[in-house]
Amino acid sequence: MSDAVISDYDTEPSAAGGEMGLDGGTASTLDAWIQSMSRPTPTAMGRLPSHSPTCAGCGKENPAGLALEVDATEYGVRAVHRFDHRQEGAPGITHGGLVAAAFDDLFGFLLYRVGELAVTRSLTVEYLRPVLLGVRYEFTARVRDQAGRRLHVDAAASDEGGRQVASAHATFVIVDVEHFEQGIPAKRS
Numbered sequence: 176m177s178d179a180v181i182s183d184y185d186t187e188p189s190a191a192g193g194e195m196g197l198d199g200g201t202a203s204t205l206d207a208w209i210q211s212m213s214r215p216t217p218t219a220m221g222r223l224p225s226h227s228p229t230c231a232g233c234g235k236e237n238p239a240g241l242a243l244e245v246d247a248t249e250y251g252v253r254a255v256h257r258f259d260h261r262q263e264g265a266p267g268i269t270h271g272g273l274v275a276a277a278f279d280d281l282f283g284f285l286l287y288r289v290g291e292l293a294v295t296r297s298l299t300v301e302y303l304r305p306v307l308l309g310v311r312y313e314f315t316a317r318v319r320d321q322a323g324r325r326l327h328v329d330a331a332a333s334d335e336g337g338r339q340v341a342s343a344h345a346t347f348v349i350v351d352v353e354h355f356e357q358g359i360p361a362k363r364s
């Protein structure tokens with residue numbers, strides 16, 4: 176599929192500057208996001224669109240987010256990332272929860288490759304070495320297998336010397352687009 180098709184999915188800020196959030200007046204934006212998730216998946220190599228402008232993992236409009244930039248690769252997805260002081264746990268070291276968030280969001284990009292909507296059901300992280308603030312790490316993820324609605328996915332993070340500093344495994348469960356309607360206040364039961 177061409178890059179042009181990827182841009183059709185672009186969830187970056189619109190020209191209208193609409194902000195996606197959970198407060199009043201944003202239901203239509205969320206509806207639009209849900210609709211965009213129904214489209215067929217892009218399979219081209221290269222930069223993938225964020226999950227939403229305010230996604231904590233990859234949205235450029237989220238000041239507290241990681242702003243991951245993720246590329247599709249031959250075997251899965253890849254991001255190069257440096258954590259900063261906002262993700263600090265112990266001095267100079269990335270908080271483990273934020274490392275897990277990076278893995279979780281990266282896994283969310285595999286869905287573009289699989290062409291299914293899915294959500295995290297379980298996530299396991301092995302912290303092999305401290306993940307240092309300001310240091311460049313390469314994150315890679317791939318789909319190990321699919322069993323019914325379950326997607327089993329694997330990821331790793333390595334430093335510039337190729338040393339693995341963390342790895343992760345997750346089970347994502349394929350859902351219908353209606354799953355995401357639970358985020359619309361007016362549709363909450």
Ligand SMILES: CCCCCCCCCCCCCCCC(=O)SCCNC(=O)CCNC(=O)[C@H](O)C(C)(C)COP(=O)(O)OP(=O)(O)OC[C@H]1O[C@@H](n2cnc3c(N)ncnc32)[C@H](O)[C@@H]1OP(=O)(O)O
Pocket residue numbers: 212213214215216226232279280282283286287290291292293294295296297322323324325346348350354
């Ligand atoms: C078109 C392309 C678009 C691309 C673009 C998409 C963007 C779309 C995401 C955007 C964002 C991403 C960002 C990061 C990813 C989050 O952050 S996702 C957010 C965090 N996760 C959640 O909120 C999920 C909350 N949990 C739930 O809603 C429900 O528990 C679930 C996951 C939908 C499953 O509930 P359910 O539908 O009732 O399913 P259930 O019958 O319990 O189990 C389903 C299957 O999974 C199995 N299963 C359940 N739990 C487990 C487990 N722990 N281990 C193994 N198997 C299990 C069951 O055995 C069953 O298997 P089958 O019998 O079908 O083979």
